[in-house]
Amino acid sequence: MSENLWKEALKLFAGGVNSPVRAAVKPYPFYVEKAEGAYLYTVDGKRLIDYVLGYGPLFLGHRHPYVENKIIEQLQKGWLYGTPSPIEVKLAEKIISHIPSAQKIRFVNSGTEATMLALRLARGYTGREKILKFNGNYHGAHDYGLVEAGSAATEFNVSTSNGIPALVRNTVEICEYNDLGCVEKKLKNEDIAGVIVEPIMGNMGLILPEKGFLEGLRELTRSYNTLLIFDEVITGFRLGLSGAQGYFNVIPDLTTLGKIIGGGLPIGAVAGKSEIIDLLTPSGKVFNAGTFNANPLSMAAGVATIEVLEREKVYDTARDSANAFSEELKTLLEKKGITFTLNRVESMFQVFFGVREVKNATQAKQSDKSFYFRVHQKMLEQGVFIPPSQFEVIFSSGVHNSHIVNATLEAVKKVITEL
Numbered sequence: 001m002s003e004n005l006w007k008e009a010l011k012l013f014a015g016g017v018n019s020p021v022r023a024a025v026k027p028y029p030f031y032v033e034k035a036e037g038a039y040l041y042t043v044d045g046k047r048l049i050d051y052v053l054g055y056g057p058l059f060l061g062h063r064h065p066y067v068e069n070k071i072i073e074q075l076q077k078g079w080l081y082g083t084p085s086p087i088e089v090k091l092a093e094k095i096i097s098h099i100p101s102a103q104k105i106r107f108v109n110s111g112t113e114a115t116m117l118a119l120r121l122a123r124g125y126t127g128r129e130k131i132l133k134f135n136g137n138y139h140g141a142h143d144y145g146l147v148e149a150g151s152a153a154t155e156f157n158v159s160t161s162n163g164i165p166a167l168v169r170n171t172v173e174i175c176e177y178n179d180l181g182c183v184e185k186k187l188k189n190e191d192i193a194g195v196i197v198e199p200i201m202g203n204m205g206l207i208l209p210e211k212g213f214l215e216g217l218r219e220l221t222r223s224y225n226t227l228l229i230f231d232e233v234i235t236g237f238r239l240g241l242s243g244a245q246g247y248f249n250v251i252p253d254l255t256t257l258g259k260i261i262g263g264g265l266p267i268g269a270v271a272g273k274s275e276i277i278d279l280l281t282p283s284g285k286v287f288n289a290g291t292f293n294a295n296p297l298s299m300a301a302g303v304a305t306i307e308v309l310e311r312e313k314v315y316d317t318a319r320d321s322a323n324a325f326s327e328e329l330k331t332l333l334e335k336k337g338i339t340f341t342l343n344r345v346e347s348m349f350q351v352f353f354g355v356r357e358v359k360n361a362t363q364a365k366q367s368d369k370s371f372y373f374r375v376h377q378k379m380l381e382q383g384v385f386i387p388p389s390q391f392e393v394i395f396s397s398g399v400h401n402s403h404i405v406n407a408t409l410e411a412v413k414k415v416i417t418e419l
């Protein structure tokens, strides 16, 4: 039973968990026994339709048979060599063929490592120290990222973490998302090595770039000889095969990837212009290394996932189901006269209550978090798992077919009419 496991876990882990957002499910998280397709099966015997999907990576759902077979095939050939393996060449070629800014790539093990390295590269390339990030963007759990961070950092009221050296903190400049005026001022007045941005904000709920924002970032960074880094850990291969940069046709200097490119196994990557990536050791003097970098299992799962994305209609199914779910939610909320904003793009969306627009982190934080949480809890009672935190995103996938969607709509109807 989840309750018993939770009691044990509280003795073993800080706050009972190994990543904080998991503790946002109340009164305690449900423990998952197994998963398949669009479903999670809990140890308490419940079946849940999953719209969290591992917080983004599982764009083909759980245990996609093709991916599973490719992982097993690799498993039977060994899962760590300490030397290069053919499968890393294959995944690199696939990613580079799809992501416009990618000429070369370095594989690491998480999105956190990827952004940490991209920032180091920007400093190494430009010889400058400062970086510019946006309020509420989340780039993982390293010192530079945890200044005004979104996601669980905001959920648990530590947007800027304790334990970050002032020296580091002082190298991070912050602007509000969608505020080009601020960016221009910072670039003019500070020596900025790189501007890092989520091209679509997926860690404050979902927030879209206003028309011209990403283009403006591209122009400004170019004119101040600052690197533009797109953090596509969520959007890479979710918005389309070419990521947010292809979707918006704005090409950054560096791109960080993670989540989907590992098919659900741990991964991260930094890709970009050859002249920048070549600064990495051993060809250059910006250091990175990792026991598990380009580990064969993550590589195999990544290749298999991208192969499925190339040949099947995953994007259509995922978009259609997110559309149906969010439209039904909108209609029901409007009928009830509830004030809300719903932001959506392709296969992801989020709803904010009590606010009429959400274009940056400050507005997102003004939304009625406890109302959102009530909706999450009531959906869970109806067998549908949406994120427990306002500051995460509802994700759909290629296995959220019409059968799953219909069951979801039934649940939403019940939840909203009974609110």
Ligand SMILES: Cc1ncc(COP(=O)(O)O)c(C=O)c1O
Pocket: 109, 110, 111, 112, 113, 115, 138, 139, 140, 141, 198, 202, 203, 231, 232, 233, 234, 258, 259, 267, 268
């Ligand atoms: C945009 C973005 N960047 C970086 C990260 C960090 O990735 P990871 O959790 O794999 O370290 C995340 C997600 O968690 C993310 O959403």
Ligand SMILES: NCC(=O)CCC(=O)O
Pocket: 019, 020, 021, 022, 055, 056, 138, 151, 152, 202, 203, 392
């Ligand atoms: N949006 C943030 C994440 O996806 C990270 C998952 C976690 O914090 O466990």
